Amino acid sequence: MVAGEASGDLLAGLLLDGLRARWPAMQSMGIGGHQMQARGFEPWWPSETLAVRGYLEVVPHLRRLLAIRRELGDRLLQERPDIFIGIDAPDFNFGLEARLRTAGIPTVHFVSPSFWAWRAKKVETLKRSADHVLCIFPFEPALLAAHGVPATYVGHPLASVIPLEPDRAAARRQLGLADEACVVAVLPGSRGSEVQQMGARFFAAANTLLRSRPALRFVVPAVPSQEAEIRRLADTAGLGARLQVVRGQSHTVLAACDVALVASGTATLETALYKRPMVIAYHMNRLSYWLMRGRNLMPWIGLPNILCRDTVVPELIQDAATPAALAAALDHWLQARDTAPETIAALEQRFTALHLELRRDTARLASDAIEKLLAG
Incomplete structure (x- = not known):
């Protein structure tokens, strides 16, 4: 799994709860933060590694990020996990997912990129990268299906964690x-x-x-x-x-x-x-x-x-x-x-x-x- 920044770490932690309930002996590793580690995740790099947004802002970090993605991909291809799950962070995860998928490792992307809002071209990259997409908004699977991308609406994890009537x-x-x-x-x-x-x-x-x-x-x-x-x-x-x-x-x-x-x-x-x-x-x-x-x-x-x-x-x-x-x-x-x-x-x-x-x-x-x- 790869999750960047605090929001991705939170989403991944909630997903790990469900995966561990289904597969108690599951092992998980990759890039993650405190929420994931609390569920037994082994972080090879911390999620803060990917906490960069923008175009110019990423330039000083680009060489390091590309090196990490290459090293992570090499390690995953050697260890051959049963599945790879990218949590958001599309600019980092899509290239990694495409590489793993080409090598026969099933890939899932959790949280569809908001191509319907401002990243229209991302849907084609997503199609090449992920075998399946887990969507957090109800209108997304139909839009993705129109582009030939298999997807499932799973709701937003935060909606189940946050009480309807906060105290x-x-x-x-x-x-x-x-x-x-x-x-x-x-x-x-x-x-x-x-x-x-x-x-x-x-x-x-x-x-x-x-x-x-x-x-x-x-x-x-x-x-x-x-x-x-x-x-x-x-x-x-x-x-x-x-x-x-x-x-x-x-x-x-x-x-x-x-x-x-x-x-x-x-x-x-x-x-x-x-x-x-x-x-x-x-x-x-x-x-x-x-x-x-x-x-x-x-x-x-x-x-x-x-x-x-x-x-x-x-x-x-x-x-x-x-x-x-x-x-x-x-x-x-x-x-x-x-x-x-x-x-x-x-x-x-x-x-x-x-x-x-x-x-x-x-x-x-x-x-x-x-x-x-x-x-x-």
């Missing part, structure tokens, strides 16, 4: 937050490049909000590899004791908060499943953004808006993601919390419907699909 009070007790406090979750991303691009903006927005709402509390769930940098940026922003940095615990933070400021990615879906109002933001290297913007096939980049087919939460991208604009968008939700609770309730209803649509027995459905592939 805000219990989460606040765990984090030492008062029941009456107004709490803003700040999630600037799990990759180093994301934290560098958005951390300062997010914390400056927090400072702006504090001028008009001095009682606000901010909480940042930090990926361990990024915790020191997040603390440095928070200290530079002068947030002091009004911002709490915790190691991991992103789900606890989302359960505890009233509103969230979130970098675009899997964390936006997690926030939606916790039924929390949010502001989605993203900023990257200017040239990388210019190269990517022409590929967008939808008017949104945030998963909650894409899945709801509507702008249910604001998105502030690139130059629009200024600290002042981020603060204003957050303040809109905070005002609704105080004066228009029906607005918050309507959003919670949309997110509950989305949660129910994505909730399936993912581990079992994925294991069923993998068993059929192995038997065939």
